[in-house]
Amino acid sequence: MKTPPDGTVFIVDDDDDFRASMQWLLESDGLSVTSFNSARAFLDGYDGSPGCMLLDVRMPDISGLALQQMLLEKGIELPIIVLSGHGDIPMAVTAIKNGAMDFLEKPFDDALLLHRVGLGLRQACELQQQKDQQAHTRGRYDSLSRREKEVMALVVAGRANREIAEDLGISPKTVEVHRARVMNKMEASSLPVLVTQAAQLGLS
Structure with missing residues (x-):
């Protein structure tokens, strides 16, 4: 039995049914999942835990692109997989240019999603190790x-x-x-x- 990668998958999507199905799929693969129905809910509830994000491009109030920009400004480094509906490809490409690791157009293959999420979580682990090493080095310097x-x-x-x-x-x-x-x-x-x-x- 494979060992699931460390970290949490954060789903940010305003579609309740889609969010629930994604959570079921990921948890069925042994992954830790936390879901949010809006960008604001994520910003209010995120506790700084390492992981990767499944981010819908089109959401009311704060869009996926706006949330991505806010995370950059706050120094929150989460590998982001952009989820794009039909007609959202230009927005998804913009998200990639702003640092997202990948984008998937809905509907997508479950196996492909799980593969991409696995890559995202491994990247998140590497980012966390770099942060830990930098904090250790900073302590030595101080x-x-x-x-x-x-x-x-x-x-x-x-x-x-x-x-x-x-x-x-x-x-x-x-x-x-x-x-x-x-x-x-x-x-x-x-x-x-x-x-x-x-x-x-x-x-x-």
Whole structure:
């Protein structure tokens, strides 16, 4: 028996019958599902859990495209599969250009939907792992002293120990000590790893 991927499938669609049938299909495949009858209901009820979204393009009040834009503005990263009715293809293409992972035109094949959802949940898992790693790296960086942060910034900029010593008005030996502490606290096994961490943190 296969193990269903982690994460929740969020269905956002104002069609009650369609929403219920989708929930039944997904839960029958062992997936965790939460459904919402509007974009507003999702925004009010979403708890930040990782997962992917089945998003209807045409909904009253807040459309699927508008919800997608709001999620981007809020920094909510959910792989989105756009569900498009007849005549909605241009809107669905716009959603893809704005970052949705795929779109399916109603009616669609159940096996195809399950396959796409599986891909979405795996992508969501990768996103969550990246967030967890970034949070860990941020915690390591926050543990550095002010001087260690200064040394790290110059190290990842490619400055030699002698140049760093001149810039900071300290001895090269002191730079070596700070550099070693930075590598240890950041759990960086090499300079390339430290440079990658700095990039993850958005440090110039």
